[in-house]
Amino acid sequence: MTMKIVPAVEKSYCVLDGEPLTEAVAMELTKLEGNDILDLVSLANKVRDKFAAKGEPCSIINAKCGVCSQNCKFCAQSVHYHTKIETYDLLDADAIVKSAKSVYDEGVRMYGIVTSGYGYLKAEDDEFQKILAVIDALRTAYPDMRICASIGVLSDETAKALADHGLYRYNMNLQTNPERYAELISDTHTIEEKIQTIKYLQKYGVTICCGGIFGLGETWRDRIKMAFACRELDVDGIPLNVLLPIQGTPLEKQPIMVPCDVAKVFSIFRLVNPTKVIKFAAGRETTMKDFQGLLMLSGMNSFITGGYLTTRGRSIEEDQRFLGYLKGFMD
DSSP, X not given: OOOOOOHHHHHHGGGGGTOOOOHHHHHHHTTOOTHHXXXXXXXXXXXXXXXXXXXXXXXXXXXXXXXXXXXXXXXXXXXXXXXXXXXXXXXXXXXXXXXXXXXXXXXXXXXXXXXXXXXXXXXXXXXXXXXXXXXXXXXXXXXTSEEEEEOOEEOHHHHHHHHHTTOOEEEOOOBSOGGGHHHHTOSXXXXXXXXXXXXXXXXXXXXXXXXXXXXXXXXXXXXXHHHHHHHHHTOSEEEEEEOOOOTTSTXXXXXXXOXXXXXXXXXXHHXXXXXXXXXXXXXXXXXXXXXXXXXXXXXXXXXXXXXXXXXXXXXXXXXXXXHHHHHHHHO
């Protein structure tokens, strides 16, 4: 007996023919339950196989931690909350280059420098100059490594400086539905500042990593709006995080998303953005646990390995084994 595909998933097969998914159909997909979610996952996997170039793992270093002036509700590094994390100023270039060597020796060729704080608007800023020097040192030490950064809001001037120093990719997450950014994420800076930063960098040829975080208390509409905002900005990579509630933040009591909902939202992001790198970031090991393999089959083609900012991830060696187990499904 032939099993009938539910109408919402059947409509979504248009993506395999190169047609864009509409917001209306995407919202229909959010209502799927039970085995129908597996049909959606299967379609997302097919779309990735047909349209998305093979992604690769990346690793990041928390190069400056804590005492951030911004009040992002999920973040342990904000000075507004009492999370008892270790804080430190910008690491020196030697320490960052040494850290890069450890992941380079494990075969990782994409490495990101992440700092806490609002960002950098003046190129002559001493700390910004140190970051430029670190990028230069990394490119000299590892010519075939693609250097990335996530250092906050930029001006046209600082975006150009990063491009001039050969930065490959910049991370600037929308985090959620742009219409509700101030309500769900932060009111100490604006979503417009973040979007303008993306546009400055794109003007100078820096590729963009732009995604968000789920489990904040957002609605399904918010998740869909973020997926389409990423498509409209034509970003290159989309990192997706699942909230791990951190004690001391406003979201410390937020319930953790159930795996079936995470599978739905990740799959829909693939259908909305069929050609992009979609990267599984925080929450892969800590909140998804035994279900992370399912999510890697929901259209994903990359992930962060070796740890995150203030939460621990898995070792690169463990993740390489994990990829080996999935190889038959993802090739």
